[in-house]
Amino acid sequence: MSYLHRSEIKLGMTLNQVLVSPDGNMVLGQGTVMNEYLLSCLRDWNVKGADVIQQAEVEFNLAEIERMISDIVVSLTDNASIETHLQSAAQVHSEIETELKGIFLRARYQGIIPLDTIISLVNMRIYPSLSRKDSFIQLHTDGAAEDYLYRHALDVAFLSGYLGRWLGYGDSEIWNLTLAGLLHDIGKTRIKFEMLSKPDKLNLEEFNIAKFHANYGYQLLAQTGIVPNVVLDAVIQHHERMDGSGYPYGRSGTEISMLARIVAVADVYDALISNRYYRKGVSPREAIKIMMFQMEGQLDTHVLACLIEYVGKLDGTNALLIFHDLAM
Ligand SMILES: [Fe+2]
Known part of the structure; x- marks a missing residue:
């Protein structure tokens, strides 16, 4: 886990704690996996950086997404x-x-x-x-x-x-x-x-x-x-x-x-x-x-x-x- 500046936070990284914006609003929960939309929100919310788990630094690729979908369908x-x-x-x-x-x-x-x-x-x-x-x-x-x-x-x-x-x-x-x-x-x-x-x-x-x-x-x-x-x-x-x-x-x-x-x-x-x-x-x-x-x-x-x-x-x-x- 490490604190990263907003520009260093990448697709697929997981927040290690609740993310609070500078104006005091809780904007994302612990465990949130960053997607494209949420990454763009960080700038809108004026968030400077966050503690993230870097295990997901690998490329977020389609094969991985398909595997996740398959897991969910199987679990259901x-x-x-x-x-x-x-x-x-x-x-x-x-x-x-x-x-x-x-x-x-x-x-x-x-x-x-x-x-x-x-x-x-x-x-x-x-x-x-x-x-x-x-x-x-x-x-x-x-x-x-x-x-x-x-x-x-x-x-x-x-x-x-x-x-x-x-x-x-x-x-x-x-x-x-x-x-x-x-x-x-x-x-x-x-x-x-x-x-x-x-x-x-x-x-x-x-x-x-x-x-x-x-x-x-x-x-x-x-x-x-x-x-x-x-x-x-x-x-x-x-x-x-x-x-x-x-x-x-x-x-x-x-x-x-x-x-x-x-x-x-x-x-x-x-x-x-x-x-x-x-x-x-x-x-x-x-x-x-x-x-x-x-x-x-x-x-x-x-x-x-x-x-x-x-x-x-x-x-x-x-x-x-x-x-x-x-x-x-
Ligand atoms: Fe109502």
């Missing part, structure tokens, strides 16, 4: 127990969704947020599953549009937690991310159910009403007095965008908390791949394209790069190839 298909794992993950997700449905209904009709039940769900069911890949695969399976609110809450909890882990965050931050993901849309329980279940996209007036769910969520959770401030911030800011185009306050860049930026990426990705009343979900690859190009400048780039890397693995391909593919 050759493991006799993978189907059992996925069935088990599906069962776990289904059980949690049922519990979440009850939680959301209590919040809607009784005004009660059963935080003890929610926290034990995170502690006992969701957080421990973040070390397994089957839950990540599970959130890519089809679900019914009528279950979207509960399923999406669970998916964003898992995905926010995974992103925190992949980005190199510590246990308490990953736990907070998981809770924030689970509760990010709890404010929708203050929005009329008929509006949320419309078979068409919301009109402008309805959309302006729906936007208040971020504030409602903050209010509902703040009044409990025990939800951490970082989680409250993530809940109210999960629709803020890096270029200032989001809501409720039009914050931009570092005005938006890091946890909120991660939940935002998880939220957008899962919303795109999920079936809704008014449209079918798109493929993971299509979702990534939309996030990179149609939403250019709106999402945190290093969080998005991290998601792309792992969605690439899910596809049995490689992030580098996805970038090349998307750049066409």
Whole structure:
């Protein structure tokens, strides 16, 4: 391992520790393998240098990439127990969704947020599953549009937690991310159910009403007095965008908390791949394209790069190839 200046860091090298930019933002996690896109980001982030493991100084060639792809495909298909794992993950997700449905209904009709039940769900069911890949695969399976609110809450909890882990965050931050993901849309329980279940996209007036769910969520959770401030911030800011185009306050860049930026990426990705009343979900690859190009400048780039890397693995391909593919 050694500290190298930015100009000496090459394709295929692995970061030996979390990389923090001069303005204090955690930009890449420990263990990140540098690809062309991330190398170009180092200059944008004003990073002077980093500790890297130099074992990968050899040329990053196509044969090596193909071997990695082959390994991933084999690991996904050759493991006799993978189907059992996925069935088990599906069962776990289904059980949690049922519990979440009850939680959301209590919040809607009784005004009660059963935080003890929610926290034990995170502690006992969701957080421990973040070390397994089957839950990540599970959130890519089809679900019914009528279950979207509960399923999406669970998916964003898992995905926010995974992103925190992949980005190199510590246990308490990953736990907070998981809770924030689970509760990010709890404010929708203050929005009329008929509006949320419309078979068409919301009109402008309805959309302006729906936007208040971020504030409602903050209010509902703040009044409990025990939800951490970082989680409250993530809940109210999960629709803020890096270029200032989001809501409720039009914050931009570092005005938006890091946890909120991660939940935002998880939220957008899962919303795109999920079936809704008014449209079918798109493929993971299509979702990534939309996030990179149609939403250019709106999402945190290093969080998005991290998601792309792992969605690439899910596809049995490689992030580098996805970038090349998307750049066409
Ligand atoms: Fe939302």
